Amino acid sequence: MALLEIKDLHKSFKETEVLSGVSLSIERGEVMSIQGPSGSGKTTLLRCMNFLEKSDAGTMIFDGEEYELAGIGKAQIARIRRRTGFVFQNYNLFANKTALDNVALGLYSARRIPKKEAREKAMEQLKHVGMEGFAASYPAQLSGGQQQRVAIARALACEPELIYFDEPTSALDPDLTAEVLEVMRRLAGEGMTMIVVTHETAFAKEVSTKAIYMEKGKIKETKGEKL
Amino acid sequence: MTGQAVWELVTGSFPKILEYGLKVTLPLAVIAFILSTLIAVGVAMLQYAKVPVAGPLCRFYIWIIRGTPLLVQLMVSFYGLPLLGIHIHPFIVAVAVFSINEGAYSAETMRAAMEAVPAGQLEAGYCVGMSYMQNMHHIILPQAFRTAFPSLFNALISMVKDTSLASAITVVEMFTRTKQIAGQSYNYLPLYLEVALIYLLFCTVLSFVQRGGEKLLGSYGVRK
Numbered sequence: 001m002a003l004l005e006i007k008d009l010h011k012s013f014k015e016t017e018v019l020s021g022v023s024l025s026i027e028r029g030e031v032m033s034i035q036g037p038s039g040s041g042k043t044t045l046l047r048c049m050n051f052l053e054k055s056d057a058g059t060m061i062f063d064g065e066e067y068e069l070a071g072i073g074k075a076q077i078a079r080i081r082r083r084t085g086f087v088f089q090n091y092n093l094f095a096n097k098t099a100l101d102n103v104a105l106g107l108y109s110a111r112r113i114p115k116k117e118a119r120e121k122a123m124e125q126l127k128h129v130g131m132e133g134f135a136a137s138y139p140a141q142l143s144g145g146q147q148q149r150v151a152i153a154r155a156l157a158c159e160p161e162l163i164y165f166d167e168p169t170s171a172l173d174p175d176l177t178a179e180v181l182e183v184m185r186r187l188a189g190e191g192m193t194m195i196v197v198t199h200e201t202a203f204a205k206e207v208s209t210k211a212i213y214m215e216k217g218k219i220k221e222t223k224g225e226k227l
Numbered sequence: 228m229t230g231q232a233v234w235e236l237v238t239g240s241f242p243k244i245l246e247y248g249l250k251v252t253l254p255l256a257v258i259a260f261i262l263s264t265l266i267a268v269g270v271a272m273l274q275y276a277k278v279p280v281a282g283p284l285c286r287f288y289i290w291i292i293r294g295t296p297l298l299v300q301l302m303v304s305f306y307g308l309p310l311l312g313i314h315i316h317p318f319i320v321a322v323a324v325f326s327i328n329e330g331a332y333s334a335e336t337m338r339a340a341m342e343a344v345p346a347g348q349l350e351a352g353y354c355v356g357m358s359y360m361q362n363m364h365h366i367i368l369p370q371a372f373r374t375a376f377p378s379l380f381n382a383l384i385s386m387v388k389d390t391s392l393a394s395a396i397t398v399v400e401m402f403t404r405t406k407q408i409a410g411q412s413y414n415y416l417p418l419y420l421e422v423a424l425i426y427l428l429f430c431t432v433l434s435f436v437q438r439g440g441e442k443l444l445g446s447y448g449v450r451k
Contacts, residue, residue, distance in 0.1 A: 138448030
């Protein structure tokens, strides 16, 4: 059974239709890459899947539970979000929190884990992405690549079943891109389910078990579909 | 009056004037400032969240308060409250009016500071499972408060001087006390210069407090 299935997702911004009937599915342990030209709807698709944008129509089946995307309620959104992670193009680390607290905050505030325990878990995740030496640094003191690694640790800390990556290396120079891709490669190797919007064609080919190519709000091509 | 006599008048009155500064002016300003900041945060949050009914009501409050003079607000409250059967000490009336007045201005400062926090911060908060209120508490308000702090402190410094308007509703604060002493000696200018210096002294101390506060709040690693 697929971990996540999207059926016929539609999304318009005012008059402009950005997604016109997108369907996809991903199994546990799979890595799906989404590629396509700018403006083809990749990022919007990802944001709709994590409810940062409200979809106009479509169905989501997450771990066997079916949801109507247009009418989904706050509690249902919160329940699904607790099982997924999201990594942004521009990191979006909490500017007023240290690297350690960026990772720990979701644990001690949203999941009510005691602060000390949350910070211990956060430290483990920082080690996982090789950022344990920067635990006390604020985002403004870190390079882009370092910030993105902390952002990945933040997503991992909540023990998600699926992580969305929205062009995680687009804001980085080649050296910094390499360090972030290295972390993602390792995650893929460990069996993390990932949906990655990316322009890194080589990386997409190397790690993804399924590749989607989008154009004008539609999926034009799917490769590696297990039929 | 000889120079000697003026000097004696000034030094003799200094403790009497300062006493009312420390006993009335500063408490009035500080209490009203704290209350006004609480009002500001509440009003800014209602507007930021675009709460129906309450949001527009906040706009109405800000419109009324910003559109009328503080002195008039003091007078209307002083003469109006007894008509409603409310008899309270003029000092309390002054605290209430200053809080409500400054609250309207600071609410706009807070709202602007909240809106200046990038939308991505809120989105990231949602994505790690935080609720709207948890986002407010841990992310939006701390960042907004840091941005707004210098402007809010501006308001406090401004209020220390505006408290002299409370004399209009019979509150004996530092300025009124100075007037009384000046009236007894028929020598106004030296005493008004003296009280001006004491206001300046208060505001200088507050400026240092502001600098200390900014250090305490930190800059989250952003180099200044």
